[in-house]
Amino acid sequence: MKKGMIGMALAAALAASMVAGTVCMADERTTFAVGFDAEYPPYGYMDENGDYTGFDIELAQAVCDLRGWELVKTPIAWDSKDMELESGAIDCIWSGFTINGREDDYAWSLPYVDNSQVVVVTEDSGITDLAGLEGKIVAAQAASAALELLSEGGDQADLGATFGTLQEFADYNTAFAELKAGSVDAVAMDVGVAQYQIKTSEGCKILDETLNAEQYGIGFALGNEELRDQVNESLLELLDNGTFDELAEKYELSDMVCLAAPAEEAMETETEAAEAETEAMTE
Amino acid sequence: MNLLEMNHIRKHFDGLEVIQDISLSVGEGEILSIIGPSGSGKSTMLRCATMLEKIDAGEVLYMGERAACVTEDGRQIYPKGEEAKQIRSYFGLVFQNFNLFPHYSVMKNITDAPITIQKRKRDEVYEEARSLLKKMGLEDKENAYPCQLSGGQCQRVAIARALALNPRILFFDEPTSALDPELTGEVLKVIRSLADLQIAMVIVTHEMAFARSISDRVIFMDKGVVALEGKPDAVFDSDNGRIREFLGKIAER
Amino acid sequence: MSFSVMLEQLSSGMVKSLGIFVLTLVFSLPLGLLVAFGRMSKNRLLQNIIKVYISVLRGTPLMLQLLVVYFGPYYLFGMRIGGTYRFLAIIIGFSLNYAAYFAEIYRSGIESMPVGQYEAATVLGYNKIQCFFRIIFPQVVKRILPAVTNEVITLVKDTSLSFSLAYAEMFTIAKQIAAAQTTFMPFVVAAIFYYVFNLVVAVTMEKIEKKLSYYQ
Numbered sequence: 186m187k188k189g190m191i192g193m194a195l196a197a198a199l200a201a202s203m204v205a206g207t208v209c210m211a212d213e214r215t216t217f218a219v220g221f222d223a224e225y226p227p228y229g230y231m232d233e234n235g236d237y238t239g240f241d242i243e244l245a246q247a248v249c250d251l252r253g254w255e256l257v258k259t260p261i262a263w264d265s266k267d268m269e270l271e272s273g274a275i276d277c278i279w280s281g282f283t284i285n286g287r288e289d290d291y292a293w294s295l296p297y298v299d300n301s302q303v304v305v306v307t308e309d310s311g312i313t314d315l316a317g318l319e320g321k322i323v324a325a326q327a328a329s330a331a332l333e334l335l336s337e338g339g340d341q342a343d344l345g346a347t348f349g350t351l352q353e354f355a356d357y358n359t360a361f362a363e364l365k366a367g368s369v370d371a372v373a374m375d376v377g378v379a380q381y382q383i384k385t386s387e388g389c390k391i392l393d394e395t396l397n398a399e400q401y402g403i404g405f406a407l408g409n410e411e412l413r414d415q416v417n418e419s420l421l422e423l424l425d426n427g428t429f430d431e432l433a434e435k436y437e438l439s440d441m442v443c444l445a446a447p448a449e450e451a452m453e454t455e456t457e458a459a460e461a462e463t464e465a466m467t468e
Numbered sequence: 469m470n471l472l473e474m475n476h477i478r479k480h481f482d483g484l485e486v487i488q489d490i491s492l493s494v495g496e497g498e499i500l501s502i503i504g505p506s507g508s509g510k511s512t513m514l515r516c517a518t519m520l521e522k523i524d525a526g527e528v529l530y531m532g533e534r535a536a537c538v539t540e541d542g543r544q545i546y547p548k549g550e551e552a553k554q555i556r557s558y559f560g561l562v563f564q565n566f567n568l569f570p571h572y573s574v575m576k577n578i579t580d581a582p583i584t585i586q587k588r589k590r591d592e593v594y595e596e597a598r599s600l601l602k603k604m605g606l607e608d609k610e611n612a613y614p615c616q617l618s619g620g621q622c623q624r625v626a627i628a629r630a631l632a633l634n635p636r637i638l639f640f641d642e643p644t645s646a647l648d649p650e651l652t653g654e655v656l657k658v659i660r661s662l663a664d665l666q667i668a669m670v671i672v673t674h675e676m677a678f679a680r681s682i683s684d685r686v687i688f689m690d691k692g693v694v695a696l697e698g699k700p701d702a703v704f705d706s707d708n709g710r711i712r713e714f715l716g717k718i719a720e721r
Numbered sequence: 722m723s724f725s726v727m728l729e730q731l732s733s734g735m736v737k738s739l740g741i742f743v744l745t746l747v748f749s750l751p752l753g754l755l756v757a758f759g760r761m762s763k764n765r766l767l768q769n770i771i772k773v774y775i776s777v778l779r780g781t782p783l784m785l786q787l788l789v790v791y792f793g794p795y796y797l798f799g800m801r802i803g804g805t806y807r808f809l810a811i812i813i814g815f816s817l818n819y820a821a822y823f824a825e826i827y828r829s830g831i832e833s834m835p836v837g838q839y840e841a842a843t844v845l846g847y848n849k850i851q852c853f854f855r856i857i858f859p860q861v862v863k864r865i866l867p868a869v870t871n872e873v874i875t876l877v878k879d880t881s882l883s884f885s886l887a888y889a890e891m892f893t894i895a896k897q898i899a900a901a902q903t904t905f906m907p908f909v910v911a912a913i914f915y916y917v918f919n920l921v922v923a924v925t926m927e928k929i930e931k932k933l934s935y936y937q
Contacts, residue, residue: 224900232899233723235730257804260887260897265788272795272802357898385903454776520840566804567841570936571859581845583853615937633845 202352214412216255219245220275224356227436228281240436241279244297247428248419258331268299270406277416278404283330283377285397286339291404292413295420297429297444298377302331302341304392305379306371307364317395320346321370324360327353331373334396341396361386377438400443418442421446469532470638471496471668473560474515478525479512486512488692489526494637497666498709499690501679504689505714510672511564513689514641518561519551530558531636548709560630564642566622568614568629574601576609578629586633593632600628604658620651624658637668644675676718680704690714727898727907734891735914738880741811745876748816755822760828763911771824783814783884790814791886811883822872830865831857841861864931870926877919891915920929 221229221241229239237258249256254305256468261269261278266306269275270291283300304323312321317327323345325332332353335345345351352369354360363369374382383389404412423429424444433442470493479487480560487509502510515521517528519535522544527537535555537545547555568577578597582588601607604624614622623643631636640659644652656678662669663682673679679686679700686703688696688711695710696703703711746797759771791810794800802810836856842852881892895911 191831216886223893223897226901231730231894231899232901233726235726235733235894235898260889260893262885262887265792265885265887268792268795272792274802274804356900358903358905361903362905383736396755413883519845520843534796553846556844559844562843563837565837567835567837569841569856569860571863578856581735584851585846613936629845713890 193223214252214254214440215246215247215392216257217245217252217428218257219277219279220259220261220266220269221278221280222263222266223331224358226359227377229260229279238430240438241281242456243425243432244420244429246360247280247423247432248416251419251422252415254386263326266328270404275438276405276409276412281377282401282404283290283375283399284400286330286333287404289408291402292410294405294413295404295417295444297398297420297442298438299398299441301376301398302334302373303376303379304371304373304394304396305361305364305389306382306392307367308388308390310370312371312392314392315344315396318344318371320349322350322352322368323348323371323373324352324363324369326357327355330375330399330468331396333340335373344396357382358395361389364389377441380437421442422443470494470529471498471530471531472670473527474513474517475529476526477513477516477528478524479509479521479523485692487516490689490692490694491526492669492687492694492697494670496636497668499663499669499682499684500671500687501683501685501688502687502689502715503674503676503679504687504695505717508689509688509692511641514561514639514670514672515716518559518639519552519556522546522562530555532710536709544591553585557633558635559637559639560633560635561639561641562623562626562630562643566614566619566626566645568622570614572613573610573717574606574612574614574617574625577614577625578632578715581629582632588620597628597632601662604628618626618651619647620654623647623655627655627662630665631665635667637670638662640671640673642671642672644673674718676704676715688714725880727902730894730898731891731907731914733911733933734894735918736875737888737890738883738918739894741815741880741883742876743811745819745880746873747813748812749819749823750840752816752820754827756820756824757827757831760824761831775821775824778818779825783818783879784882784932787811787814787882787885791819807888811886811888815879819872819876823869826865826868827861829868830861833864834860863936864928866926866933870923870930873922873926874919877922878915881915889932896906 219242223229223231223237225239227239228241229237233236237260241260246256259269259275261275266278270278278291281300283294304315304318312318315418323335325335326431332351334341335348335351336342339345354363357372357374360369360372364372365386365388376391376395379391383391403413403416420429424446427444429444430439432464433439472494474493475491477487477490478485488511490513504510504683512521514538516523519528523536523538525538528535533555534545534547539545546552569580572580575594575597578600579590582593583590589643591640597612598607601610604627606621606624606628609617609621609625614625617625644655645654652675656675659669659671660682671679671682679701681701685696686700687694688703690710696706696708704715756774758772759767760775762768762771787810788815789806791802795802821833838856839852842856847856858877880890883890884893884896887893891911895907898907899905
């Protein structure tokens, strides 16, 4: 009855927010609509059989299996993710979604992947570090974490300013084609995606120097902390029973995953933060 | 009772009085020709009679039924629905440029209105249409399309189309003006052959010899008024200055 | 992913593209005619409303219109969207947009009809509706066919704009396979599919044109 005990422990940990009385019982949930970018392997993509799969998708499926929900895999246009979430077309954004820089914009799950933003160049480009990008054409996906990081107001805006051009593109496939064709000098992106891409792109390498370190989480709409907490609970259960690590291994992400039960103290802080958040919302 | 009566008709376009207080009547089976120079208002008169043009004053009656009327205070009254349909069934109109329906075969051009408007039996209408075509000398053209016919043949189909609705009166608006000279004869011959059908005809034409020989009565219009009216010989032989000038110009052509 | 699986996936996307194509035509062709009537209406207010409608729908990108139709109900009325509405929004968006184009094509055709055709029909006793559908419209169809063919061919390619709502039609699927397989092959195949699709459309339209060429 391990399952039940974990549940009870979590219930106790979550008592604070319960007491605050802001959490009301949701309608009996039967479906769980996960919004994801279907062009973002290995997190979400179309598999050999034409079905949507990936680390995030399988993880979401495992959560649904635990909860008795039906998983609705909803591919979204990445540019429209906020509209999809706000309008209720999807319940969460679960798609290798970077927390850093967006901390206050979503109700975040526990971070589950340590991800850093890296730069991919061709081996014969002679570029070996970030300083070598000065005056070069660097590409980043529209609305991506890498782009935000390098654009004005981002943590690496100063570096971004040294580039010749910071070019936006729609999908990584195109970006790599341009890189190989020489029309861009470098592509900035998540390390996980970079590793997946260079497996099939000969002559490309990832610079050792990273742009930053950041984490992936699952983004829920602000005010939807209850659902977030349910998913968190299930995630920890999957970590506990080994499913999480199995999936990480399957997708070669074992070096990067970072899901961990929050320490008692940290958990409390988080709950308080969530509480403060909901209170702010209520006001 | 007169078949058609037009009383004190006025019509102007952009302030120009095209018809100034004209009255005319047509009896059962009567053949009336309207002649006159271009712009004298002949065609407009026909268009007012056939309700294609709204009148500014006066009234139009068919068999004593009011087809158009303008009241003292200037309101135009036109019948609607069934009443209008009834009045339209009294007359037919043959246009200068035929206005056949190009997407319909000759047969369909003739039979579509009797079948869809008058709800007559298809077989009966087809039979009648064939005899009309024979009368027009077009018995081998029933499956042809208008674009495959000469102008004279088209105009004969148009006449058959008008006749198929069994009108009491048939208007011709310069029926040969759009035709090559060598084709006018065949059309005039057909119109002439209709005389024994006992249908009243009002013919606006520039064919003076034709008008003189076929008509029971001739109206000479000039500058929006009826300048002269009477038996053909009386009109054509009149020493009225305006008609002499007009006939002189026609002869010069 | 084997080539045959890719073909299978793209074919299933093609079926969805075809669905968008057919439904858009089914709704936009009649709607366009209604819009054209409004545009030619003697009622000034209606006429101006339709003018604005046509101007906006022709003057803004279809992709943007799709986003507005899809997300509009939530942002304007707070309605929950999602599920089947994604497809519905695509059909609504495409139909409204194409109706605007078709309306102007209809109008050009109707206004090019000689007035004599109306007059002949009127004198023969056809009422307005009979006159339009028996005499005028069949001739208008023949006149506007080349312009309609242009639009229909554009529509085939425009169905790919559904990717902006992540609807799994052929282009969206091609993009997804391309991302997963890091190859451009799906795009090549998709291009061939679109081309063949349009070839069929063009040949069909040519056949219809030929069928209507029995008169001038």
